Amino acid sequence: MDSNLSSNIPVPIFELKNVNKQFGSFQSLININLQIQAGDRVALVGSSGAGKSTLINLLNGTLQPSEGEVWVLGRNLASLRPKSLRQVQQQIGTIYQQFHLVDNLRVIHNINAGHLGRWSFLKAAVSLIFPRDVETAARALKQVGMLEKLYQRTDRLSGGQQQRVAIARVLVQNPIAILADEPISSLDSERSREIIQLLRQLSQDSGKTLVTSLHAFEYAHTYYQRIIGLRQGRILFDAPAEAVSPAMVEALYRLKD
Amino acid sequence: MSIDPKQPSLLNWRTLWGLLFVAAVIWSLHLAGLFERDQVNVGGWTLVVRFLLAAFSPELSSEFLHLTLEATLQTLTYAVCGTFFSVLLGLVGGVLSSEVWWLSKGFQAYWLAVRAFLAIPRAIHELIWGLFLINIFGLDPLVAVLAIAIPFGAITAKVFAEILDETPRTSLLALLNSGVSPLNAFAYSLIPQAFPNLLSYTFYRFECSIRSAAVLGIIGAGGLGYQILLSLQSLRYEQMWTFLIALVLLSGATDFWSAMLRRQLGATSRLDLNVLNLSQRQKPLDQDHRLVSLSLFGVIVLLIFSFWYVKADFTKLWTPRTAQLLAGLIQDSFPPDISQLSQVLTLAAQTLAMSLLAITIAGIGGILLSFPAANNFLLPGGILDPGRNSHLGTAVLVFTRFFLLFTRAVPEPIWALIFLFVFFPGILPGAIALGIHNLGILGRLMAEVTENLDQRAARSLKALGATGSQVFLYGVLPCTLPRFVAYILYRWEVCIRATLIVGFVGAGGLGRLLTEQLSSFDYRGVIATLICFICLTFLVDLISATVRRTLR
Ligand SMILES: Nc1ncnc2c1ncn2[C@@H]1O[C@H](COP(=O)(O)OP(=O)(O)O)[C@@H](O)[C@H]1O
Ligand SMILES: [Mg+2]
Numbered sequence: 048m049d050s051n052l053s054s055n056i057p058v059p060i061f062e063l064k065n066v067n068k069q070f071g072s073f074q075s076l077i078n079i080n081l082q083i084q085a086g087d088r089v090a091l092v093g094s095s096g097a098g099k100s101t102l103i104n105l106l107n108g109t110l111q112p113s114e115g116e117v118w119v120l121g122r123n124l125a126s127l128r129p130k131s132l133r134q135v136q137q138q139i140g141t142i143y144q145q146f147h148l149v150d151n152l153r154v155i156h157n158i159n160a161g162h163l164g165r166w167s168f169l170k171a172a173v174s175l176i177f178p179r180d181v182e183t184a185a186r187a188l189k190q191v192g193m194l195e196k197l198y199q200r201t202d203r204l205s206g207g208q209q210q211r212v213a214i215a216r217v218l219v220q221n222p223i224a225i226l227a228d229e230p231i232s233s234l235d236s237e238r239s240r241e242i243i244q245l246l247r248q249l250s251q252d253s254g255k256t257l258v259t260s261l262h263a264f265e266y267a268h269t270y271y272q273r274i275i276g277l278r279q280g281r282i283l284f285d286a287p288a289e290a291v292s293p294a295m296v297e298a299l300y301r302l303k304d
Numbered sequence: 305m306s307i308d309p310k311q312p313s314l315l316n317w318r319t320l321w322g323l324l325f326v327a328a329v330i331w332s333l334h335l336a337g338l339f340e341r342d343q344v345n346v347g348g349w350t351l352v353v354r355f356l357l358a359a360f361s362p363e364l365s366s367e368f369l370h371l372t373l374e375a376t377l378q379t380l381t382y383a384v385c386g387t388f389f390s391v392l393l394g395l396v397g398g399v400l401s402s403e404v405w406w407l408s409k410g411f412q413a414y415w416l417a418v419r420a421f422l423a424i425p426r427a428i429h430e431l432i433w434g435l436f437l438i439n440i441f442g443l444d445p446l447v448a449v450l451a452i453a454i455p456f457g458a459i460t461a462k463v464f465a466e467i468l469d470e471t472p473r474t475s476l477l478a479l480l481n482s483g484v485s486p487l488n489a490f491a492y493s494l495i496p497q498a499f500p501n502l503l504s505y506t507f508y509r510f511e512c513s514i515r516s517a518a519v520l521g522i523i524g525a526g527g528l529g530y531q532i533l534l535s536l537q538s539l540r541y542e543q544m545w546t547f548l549i550a551l552v553l554l555s556g557a558t559d560f561w562s563a564m565l566r567r568q569l570g571a572t573s574r575l576d577l578n579v580l581n582l583s584q585r586q587k588p589l590d591q592d593h594r595l596v597s598l599s600l601f602g603v604i605v606l607l608i609f610s611f612w613y614v615k616a617d618f619t620k621l622w623t624p625r626t627a628q629l630l631a632g633l634i635q636d637s638f639p640p641d642i643s644q645l646s647q648v649l650t651l652a653a654q655t656l657a658m659s660l661l662a663i664t665i666a667g668i669g670g671i672l673l674s675f676p677a678a679n680n681f682l683l684p685g686g687i688l689d690p691g692r693n694s695h696l697g698t699a700v701l702v703f704t705r706f707f708l709l710f711t712r713a714v715p716e717p718i719w720a721l722i723f724l725f726v727f728f729p730g731i732l733p734g735a736i737a738l739g740i741h742n743l744g745i746l747g748r749l750m751a752e753v754t755e756n757l758d759q760r761a762a763r764s765l766k767a768l769g770a771t772g773s774q775v776f777l778y779g780v781l782p783c784t785l786p787r788f789v790a791y792i793l794y795r796w797e798v799c800i801r802a803t804l805i806v807g808f809v810g811a812g813g814l815g816r817l818l819t820e821q822l823s824s825f826d827y828r829g830v831i832a833t834l835i836c837f838i839c840l841t842f843l844v845d846l847i848s849a850t851v852r853r854t855l856r
Contacts, residue, residue, distance in 0.1 A: 107767045137769035147764035151782040160778050164769030171774050175782075178311070185308050197309045220768055 058121040059084050060224050060256045061106050066115035068101050068280075075101045077280040079115070083258060085223070088250055090267035090288075091260040093277035094300055099260035102277070103228045106258065107139045108132055120223065137164030140217035142246075144229040146209040150202035154193075154212050157201050158184040161220035180219075187218040191245060207238035214245060224256035225249070232262055243270055264296050317854040329664055332657035336732045348726035351539075355722065358541030362549060369546070371531070376550045377613060379527035382445065382520065383513035384610035386452025390513070391506050393457025397422055398464025399490065404473060408486040419462065426458040427838045430516045431805045434523050435822055440629045446616040448525040452516050456509060463505055471498040500569045507562040514558050518551055519715040519805060528554070532718055548714060555713035559748075565599050633827065640835060641828035648817065648836050655813035655840060658731040658738070659800040665739025666799070667792040670746030674788075675780075677704040677747055678754035704747075712744025720806040734811025738799055746795060750788050757783055789855065793848040800844045804837070814840075 059082040068076040076098045083089055091099050104110040105117050108124050117124045119135050127135065140161070148157045155178050162180065163171060170179060178184070181197075188194050191211040196204060201212060210230060217225055227246060231239035243259075247270050250257035261267050267274050267288070274291050276283040276299045284295050333339065399405050401418035425433075434451035441447050471494055479489040495502075521529020528551045535544040620626055680686045682697035719737035727733035762779030770778070807815015814837050821829040 104767075109763060109767045133769040133771065135769075136767060139768070141764065141767050143760070143764060145760065147760040149761045149765075149779055149782050151786060152778070156778065156782075160765055160770070161768065163765060163771075163774045163778065166774070168771070168773050168777070171777055175777070176314075181308070181311070195309055198312050216768075222768075 057084060059118070060087070060120060061258070062118040063105070063112075064116045064118070066105065066112045066117060068098075068105065068110065069113040075280055076105075076112075079282060081275065081282065081285060083224075083256060085256055086254050087273060088247065088257045088271050089259070089273045089275060090271035091258060091275050091277060092262075092264055092267050092299065093260075093283075095262060096279075097277040098280045099277055100228050103141065103226050103258070103260055107141045107226055108136050133164060137220070138223045140220045140222040140225045142210070142213045142217060142225065142227040142230045144232045146206070146213050146233075148201050148209055148212060148216075150200075152201055154188070154196050154199050154201055154204070155181065155184050157212055158187055158215045158219050161216040161218070164220070183219055184215070187215040188212075190218060190249075191215050206233050207235075207242070210234065210238075210242055211245075214242070214249070218249070222255070224258065227257070227259040229260050229262055231266070239266070247271075264299075321851050321855070328660050332660040332735075335654055335657040336661065336735065337730060338732065341728075343727055343730070343732055345726055345728055351725045352722075354539075355541045355544075355725070359545050361542055362545035363540075363542040364546065368543065372546050372550050375526070375528045375531045375547065376554055378445075379514065379517045379521070379529065379551070380554060381610035381614040382448040382452065382517035382525070382527060383510065384606050385449040385614050385616065386456065386517065387506070387510045387513045388607060388610075389449065389453035390456035390460050390509060393453060394460025394464050397457065397461025398468060401461055402465040402468040404469055404476070404494065405486065405490070408476065408480055408489065415465070419465065422458045422461050423842075424458075424838070425454050426462065427801070427841050428455060428834070429801050429804045430455050430520060431523060431808065432818070432834070434520050434525060436633075438523065439633055440626055441617075441620050443524055444617055444620065445526070445614050446618065446620060448517060448520045448527070449614065449616050451520055451525075452513050456513065456516070460505070460509055464502060467498050467501045467505070468494055471501075504566045504569060507565055511555075511558050511562050514555055515712070515715060519717060522715075522717050522805075522808065529715055529718070532715075533721070536718065536721055552710055552713040556709050559709070561599070563752075565596065568595050636825075637827040637831045639828065640832040641826070642832050644829060644832070648814070648833055651812070651814045651817050652836055652840050654731050655800070655803045655807075655815070655837070656844070658735045658803050658806075658811070658813050659796060659844065661731070661735035662738035662742060662799045662803075663792060663796040665736065666742035666746050666795065667788075669739070669743040670750055670792075671785075671788055673704050673708060673743070673747040674750030675754060675776075676700045677708055677751040679751075680755050680757070680759065705751075708744045708747040708751075710744070711740050712742075712748065714741065715805075716741045716802055717805050717809045720809050720811050724810055729810045729812065731812040734803065734806040734813060734815075737806050737811065738802055742795055742799060742802075746792065749791060750784070753784055753787055754780070786855065790852050793852050797841070797845050797848050800841050 061081075061083040063079045063081050066076060066079040067074065079102070091102065093099055101110065105112055106119065108117075108119065111117075111125065120138060122131070122135055124132060124135065149160070156175060159174055159178065159180060166174070166179075173179065185194060185197055188197055188211075191214050193208060193211050193215075196208065196212075201209065204212065210233075213230075225246070230246065231242050234242060243266050246257060246259065249255065259267075259271070268291070271288055273286070274288050275285045276291075276295065278299055283299055284291065286295075337343070397418070401415050401422060403415045406413075406415045430451045433454050434447055437447045437450055441450075473494070475497070476489055476493040479493055480486065484492070517527060518529035518532075521527045521531070522533050524530065528547050532544055532547045532551070535541070535547065675681050678686075679701065682700055686697070716737050719740050720734055723733040723736050727736070757780065761783070762775050765775045765779045803813050804815035804818065807813045807817075808819050810816065814833055818830060818833050818837075821827075821833060
């Protein structure tokens with residue numbers, strides 16, 4: 048694969064080949080094929096239960112496909128040893144609907160968790176008592192507009208603030224690609240717009256690939272270049288944002304076939 | 305960046321208590337004589353080896369197994385009857401000492417008075433109650449039943465009152481406002497609402513009663529504890545192991561049943577029950593009503609059987625002779641004899657040191673073992689799933705759980721006797737015995753906390769490439785450790801009370817003095833020692849509550 052990296056054909060950041068994902072007898076994803084290139088800004092839309100979270104978790108390596116292959120940064124995740132898998136995962140930052148931060152820790156430690164893929168165990172342990180790399184964390188928090196909360200306990204923050212902390216963590220992690228799984232579904236509309244804009248700006252400024260799953264369609268249309276419509280585990284359409292017609296959207300959310 | 309928020313100082317309550325704790329442990333080790341005397345009796349090792357070897361050849365003749373079964377049933381029935389009465393007392397006392405009951409009657413602060421009154425029976429250990437009651441009733445099973453029922457009744461009352469006070473009051477108020485009498489209003493609103501928590505706590509109490517019933521054996525009340533003591537003292541280790549295995553099975557079966565039922569009821573974990581964190585209710589599993597109704601049926605059968613089997617002479621409770629003996633005993637006990645006060649105070653310091661060492665052993669050991677004992681940790685799909693060798697994870701889990709079960713099933717005084725093989729009498733063997741027993745209790749409770757942990761944060765750390773040990777450090781410890789510490793502090797309150805019972809078998813402290821005074825019928829001295837001991841327990845309660853409050 049090293050030869051792949053050095054050749055002129057760009058290696059996709061993510062590539063799914065004939066992927067199926069089954070939970071028990073339930074087919075959560077069916078025959079998924081897709082490629083996401085460096086710098087793409089992709090929205091993954093579909094109603095609840097369509098398989099968006101499953102897809103995101105396949106991309107960051109926390110789930111394994113039942114069939115097919117998941118390639119990330121030119122490497123087949125199934126063939127990697129734990130250590131190499133962690134190295135790939137270090138390059139993928141994920142943001143969740145329910146934030147998934149460690150409630151009892153101060154904001155600084157939740158942000159510093161973004162370093163964990165690079166830090167030694169000892170450094171990570173010491174940092175819990177004497178915080179390391181405070182400058183970097185402060186800069187990231189300032190970028191999301193919450194510098195004053197650096198030493199607050201995370202569970203004392205509101206939902207929108209916690210999502211900003213999660214984004215600051217990803218900034219510190221400095222990955223090649225950012226995955227966001229319904230990052231705004233737990234937030235009010237004002238907060239939602241801010242978070243979506245923030246994500247887009249971050250990916251634009253640094254050229255990071257951004258994959259965001261969204262329950263509702265409006266934001267996808269305005270803020271993303273490419274939209275993938277997911278329905279009952281299948282890709283219904285995969286098109287540039289301007290090519291998605293109202294009829295396609297209507298088909299995506301229709302209740303019965 | 306000049307506008308950075310200032311880093312909070314490291315000088316906070318947490319560091320302060322941490323330093324004090326280290327100082328207290330050093331002081332305790334000093335009192336235990338660790339820095340001066342030899343602690344280990346080298347000659348005892350041969351006995352230890354014999355004792356351990358006997359584990360592989362427990363006595364299994366049918367005659368002996370019959371005796372074991374009888375002893376097991378005796379312990380079980382003591383526990384069942386004791387729990388029954390303690391729940392009765394707990395319900396009455398709980399309602400009477402709840403704030404909400406007196407509010408509904410229109411009075412204000414009476415609940416405080418009832419609660420203060422209940423603190424006294426609670427502070428006195430079952431074993432002391434047992435020794436006291438033996439003087440009145442003689443060697444009757446009634447002693448064991450009451451010795452469990454009285455202190456456990458008071459504890460249950462306190463917990464029930466707190467459960468009732470924490471249960472939402474809107475429906476109660478609605479009934480009261482429509483003119484329903486307080487008792488009926490309680491029966492139709494608060495009690496049914498609080499029922500799952502009350503029931504869970506009752507089962508938890510039953511687990512404790514089994515252990516207590518075994519301990520009460522050592523004052524001659526019969527049952528497994530008594531048989532274990534006899535076989536230990538007569539060096540018949542093969543027989544002792546048979547009894548020990550029976551006790552582990554009985555205790556394990558009870559714990560398992562209780563845990564399963566509580567899960568079905570969707571009730572809080574043992575730990576949450578103890579620190580009354582009732583809001584942390586788990587979602588009930590897919591409710592299997594058969595298990596719950598089968599359990600209730602089982603309880604009724606067990607109750608009938610126990611009252612028939614225990615053969616306690618309940619009529620003794622209201623004979624004139626009982627009243628006479630009680631009056632005589634009280635007369636003999638007052639005024640308290642304070643001539644030995646300086647010795648009592650020295651021993652009180654030793655007792656405190658013993659409890660500190662014990663809780664240190666139990667706390668650290670419990671935390672370390674709780675993780676491998678949790679079913680979401682090393683197993684496939686767990687937080688620290690090693691990925692490759694899943695059998696290893698299962699083996700570690702089973703072994704740790706068994707170890708924890710064994711350590712908590714063996715009563716403290718038995719552990720103390722075993723450690724007295726190799727240690728010279730003093731507070732160290734007592735502390736180790738208490739520590740080992742409580743380690744088993746704490747380890748299991750803490751494993752439950754880890755099992756109920758919200759794993760999403762940990763998984764998100766895994767997703768960004770953190771190693772297993774880093775996930776543990778950032779995603780598991782910060783969530784569990786504060787609750788562990790709170791519970792260790794609570795358990796310390798239990799430990800200080802239990803120092804008495806290891807004192808009885810020759811470990812040091814106030815317990816040993818109390819034994820001497822009791823065997824020489826020096827009741828005025830007994831009262832003085834007891835008062836000092838109760839003050840000590842209140843002091844520990846106060847410290848524990850203060851630390852817990854400032855750490856919250
Ligand atoms: N761990 C799991 N076990 C069983 N079923 C699952 C699991 N995760 C997801 N599913 C099922 O897969 C389907 C897709 O889920 P998900 O990817 O979470 O959808 P979305 O994120 O689009 O709402 C759902 O029907 C869900 O019930
Ligand atoms: Mg989802």
